[in-house]
Each structure stands twice: as C-alpha cells, then as structure tokens.
Amino acid sequence: MSKYEDNLVEFYRFFSQALIRHGYTTKKRVGELFAFLKPFEYGHFIFSFIAYEDTGLIRVRPPQASFDAVEKILQEIDYPDKLQFSISLGTFMGELSEDMDKLQKRMEVSPTVESASLLGLETFRYIEQESESFEEEYSIPSNIIEELEYRDFWAMAFNGSPPEAMFRGLIFYQLTDPELLPDKLHQSDQIFESRELVPDDAWRISYQVLKEKLLTLESL
Numbered sequence: 696m697s698k699y700e701d702n703l704v705e706f707y708r709f710f711s712q713a714l715i716r717h718g719y720t721t722k723k724r725v726g727e728l729f730a731f732l733k734p735f736e737y738g739h740f741i742f743s744f745i746a747y748e749d750t751g752l753i754r755v756r757p758p759q760a761s762f763d764a765v766e767k768i769l770q771e772i773d774y775p776d777k778l779q780f781s782i783s784l785g786t787f788m789g790e791l792s793e794d795m796d797k798l799q800k801r802m803e804v805s806p807t808v809e810s811a812s813l814l815g816l817e818t819f820r821y822i823e824q825e826s827e828s829f830e831e832e833y834s835i836p837s838n839i840i841e842e843l844e845y846r847d848f849w850a851m852a853f854n855g856s857p858p859e860a861m862f863r864g865l866i867f868y869q870l871t872d873p874e875l876l877p878d879k880l881h882q883s884d885q886i887f888e889s890r891e892l893v894p895d896d897a898w899r900i901s902y903q904v905l906k907e908k909l910l911t912l913e914s915l
Contacts, residue, residue: 702811706746706753709815711740711895714742737915738763741782743823751800752806755799755818758826759785759854760833765866765914769859772908774901776856785794786863787839788854789829792821836871836915849879861886869909873907879908 696704700746714720719731719742730743746752765786778784791799798817802810832838843849843864853860853867861883868876886892887902 698806699746699748701808702753702806703746705808706744706811706815706818709812710819710822713819715820718824728821731757733762733830735830737834737836738766738772738786740830740833742826744818747806748829750806751811753802753814755791755795755814757791758789758829760787760789761785762787762828762867762870763860764870765863768908768912769862772862772901772905774859774862775895775897776859785854786867787833787852792817792825795821836867839867840872840875844875848882850883858887858893860901862902865905865909866912869912870915873914876909 718733721732851865
C-alpha cells in the first residue's frame, strides 16, 4: 500500500467502532474529506478528518454541530465568498483537546504510520471521553443561547468568516430566541455600516436581504 493508505488504515482502525458506538453511523466522503454524521433533534453532529493523498498527512477537524434550519436559510441568501452546501459545513464548531492538538502538530511535521497511529489512539480517547459533552452543550438551543450571552461578541461562536458568522448568528437567534434578536441586530447594523470593518458593499446588500428574510421566519 502507499504511504497515504498505510496512514489512513492505521489512523482509522483505532476509532471506527467508537464512532458507531456513539451514533455516528452515516458516512460521507468528498474528495479527501471523510465525514461521519449523527442526527439530533435540530440537525446533525459532524466528526470529520482530511487525509491528504500526496503526503499521507491526516488532519482531524474539530467536532461540529449543524442546525439544519439555519444552514438551509443561509443557503437561500447570496453573499460574497459563499460556498455551496457540503458535508463540511456546520453552524458551530467545537475545539480539539490539547493532547489532540499536540499530536496533530507532530503529524504535520512527520506524517508517518507511527504518528498516524498515535493520532488515531488520541482520537479514540477524544470520542469516548469528550464528544458527549460537546453534543450535550450544542444539542439544546437554550444552552447555546446562555453561553452566547456571556461572550464579549456573540457572533464569534458561529462558523464562517466574521460577516458569515453574523449571518448564521442572526438566523439562529431568530429561530431560537427572537426576543434577543433586536440587540444583536443593533450590533450587526453598526458593523455592516462601517466600511472599515466591512469594505465590500456586496455584503451590505446581502445583509439587507437577510434582515428582510428574518421577518418571515418562525421559531423552531
């Protein structure tokens, strides 16, 4: 087998059963991206990694929570740098453990079978011991809202570039806690009105379209 195949097999064999055991039973692949999906009431959780065929490097992506209603509405709006909906897209992204980050960096320096094995073992530990806490935190909208309200800037928790993250955030607030939306709109109005913060007028046009669409949305 090639270096890519050796690393992929060695990495994946350690945690494949753990994914199934924790409900990640839907498998999808787009090019070098491997994704495993687990449904919850409002969407699905995503565990994914990228395996680069040219180098054998494997990069684990942080866990993601995709709220289907949020992503569907976002896809109905045109805005700069928009990507087509794919399995890699999520509404929120968590964090990898410190040990996972260290092994990830080791893998990037030396993408060997040994480093793939160590990363696979740590991925197994992460799935078994830490994935459920992420799922519990991001499966209930009220839990997320409570966390967002303690942040200096609520939009930083959402996936995407800063303007795209704000789009996701405004949709999420409208769907889950519309009473809090006016305050968020006030903040986002100030940002999108600033040419220093948002120099592209195309974003402002898209933002106005989004604001009109928010008026038509009902809570989850």
